[in-house]
Amino acid sequence: MKLSMWILADWLGEFAPSLHIIEGKAGLTGTRLYSAGSPEQDPSAAIIGDAAQMLPRGSRARTDAVLCLNGEDWLLFDHGDVGVILNACLEAFEFYNAWESAIKDVAYASPDAPFEKLLDLSSPVLKNPILVADWKGEVLAISRNHKPIADRETWGHWVDQGYFPSYTYDRLKNYPQFLEDMNRSEEIRIFDFPQFEYRCIHFSVRYNNETSLYVHIIEDDTKLTEGLIQVASVLKQTIAIVLDRSNVMAKTNQIVSLFSDIIAGKYPERDALVWVRSQLGWDKSKTWYLVIFRNFLPESFSETALLEVLKKQVRKGCSFIWENHPIMIVDCEEWSVAFPKIKKLLGGSGFCCGVSMPFDKQKDLPFALNQAKLSMELSDGKNTIAMCEDCAWSYIVKEIKSQITDMQMLHPAVKVLQEHDRQTGGQLTRTLYEYLRHERSADATSKALFIHRNSLRYRLDRIEELIDADLNDPDTRMYIILSYEIKEMTSS
Template sequence: MEQNLHFSQISLRLFKTLSEASGLQALVDLGYEILGNPFTITDHSVKVLASTGETKVTDDPVWNELKMNNHFIFQTYSYYVRNSLFNEITRNEAPFYWSDPYCKYRRLIGKIRINKRDVAILVACAHNRDFKERDEELVSLLCDAFSIELQKTKYIDFSQVLMHQNFLYDLLNGMYEDERLIVERLKILGLKFKRKLFVINIDIQNLDRSKSTLPYMRDEVENKLVNAKAIVYNQNVVVLASCENDRHFQEIELKNLKEFIHNNNLRAGISRPFLKLTDVKEHYLESTEAIKLGNLMNKKQSFYKYEDYLIFDLINSYSDTQKWKKFIHQSLIRLIEYDKENGTDYFRSFYTYLCNFKNVKDSATILNIHRNTLFHRMEKIESLLDVDLNDGDVLFQLYLSYKILEFLKIALP
């Protein structure tokens, strides 16, 4: 009876704090008074949303790391993935105890849920006193209170993260056709993107699940880019990135992301730049095709630009790829046969010449030959091709033929 009265009083104090709209930290401070031990509230990537501040825990390495960085470093996070902490959190509906060699003090862990969905974790540390049996019920009660607070508060980072992800999900599913509705949604969410937009799709099928999880990888990717938001979508990490300065984006931000992708044995595709958020779905499909075609044609790379594979996407979309052979310029076939018969390298030389917009100097440098040598070589090539190389349509047909041959060599047996 006495304990029921005690919990009744605690419930009333929690209810009063919630009703006064005092904010998350006021609820945390009351929770510390009720529980008598420090605790943190984190999301599932172990990013700290709130924590008690009165007690200074100085002799617990895991607690200190979390408080100092507001998140776990990658090695610590990987340790808890390998040791099934997150599986235990998913499996246990009620608060449970946790101990490991790196935590000096035992933990009591409870889940915070919104609409039957796990959204955050409360981790109490037995620093001030040992846990008692009633603490499990207290933690459960606090988790319910924090669920209410997270739902009613519109301006905390965590609520914003959930709303941002829902918005991205709708964009990727093509739910918005009216740009005006998107503008209004951006205002409500407090979201801002720069003028030039990109979709980056990161294939995580090679992700070492013993070291990381999708939510953690999503946050890591988002942190590599400025003016970007990431979401877990179709079991990949998809990023809506934006920039004003394309050079800075390509040379700095994408460079860091490429290194991260390479170091973690991942693959990624990036769409062409675009300007309207109504086009997100279309450019997501571009990023997906970039990964597929990049994997097919250049397995040594890990980051693929759709613009580099656009023409191959066109070829691949043809219902019967074999029929593309009829579009190959016959003069190019003659050039290939001449190389085979005479041991020359005219086929590659001419392609280099085409790709460098008929610039003899640049082409000669790439081929590592003297420009006069290339000049005489081009005279011979032009006579073999028997075409007018000043005709733009002819040049396009020849370039397309090269791309068809490059694709068919990979795609067909």
């Protein structure tokens, strides 16, 4: 393992060195004594010797001071024994090399995800509690040899519930710079939440270009330093090896696998759902649409290509493949923005899509999927975007028409007016239908029928004489309207 002057400063902290670190890169592979006969530096070694010999003439250094030097970086010790500092540095290289070998042996040897073993081996090195959680906030491992942290509530939730608590994301929203880093950045950095007495080294590990794991090294026993951040980078590299070699990602692959599970009838833990919704920017969303896409021209561009474009075009959408069809779940408020983009994208592509009714609970995803499929089937490719809201009424009428017509259960008023029109050539049947459809508005009904309001008044008076129905009763009006719809559908 390559060390840095920051790491050596932490290791040699008991000697209270004065620090002058400009670069501090982790590129040191060893240490050696300073030799006046060979003063040139080795960029991969920490040079140790008497400060008076190593520093330029005229420098103010105690005659018994010891200097540890690499490039422009140095540690100055008020300690007269060069051998003690040299041996301490040698112990540092031996210690960290042994640790790196141990954790990488575990990473390469274990078929499953050995996170507990990695944390047990890393706790003496990082000297603080360590947490590993997956993309949906499920805690995979916590270092076992540490007491609870200052934020006892959060610690207890990790241990007892096995998830990031749902309030975690609410806290993060107060620190937008951390929230952005958590979702987008792979950089190792310190997160500081003084309000909650929580300070940690945070990093995420990606797999297949998606965030797979989060790791927190929580400041508790030892202060977090630049040196610890560099040590954490070795742990991160090792965890990446674990993800590449183990089968853990078969179980915890992408955020979309959570929605796939819901569609399949497997409902997740509440904390996991809250965490994932927050990552998608849905923490304030109230309703969603499910959109399913189908390709009617196989020679056009592929489902995978469409999926990649959708991910870029729709900001608050979650897109994935389900049973060979692209699916997107999108915030209803985002739909007004997404609609023209999708319509333009699908134009001439051979694809069309079906859109579900709005839903407000993720557990309703299976119903939303069926609605989206239905709207696409009823459209039969005639509409690029088929909304379930537009076809729901005709579907309902179609489903119940056979039962009502077979039982002769249309409202009697419809039959009476039909017979009157057949005998007289009148239009009372259509007049009543338009009158009810336009919510008994005389102006709207007159315009729909292209007649004068006085003519409409005459027709309505005649209808009232012929039928035995209370049009002030909403149930009666609904029954008559439904009867008309079924009659028209049966006739066609």
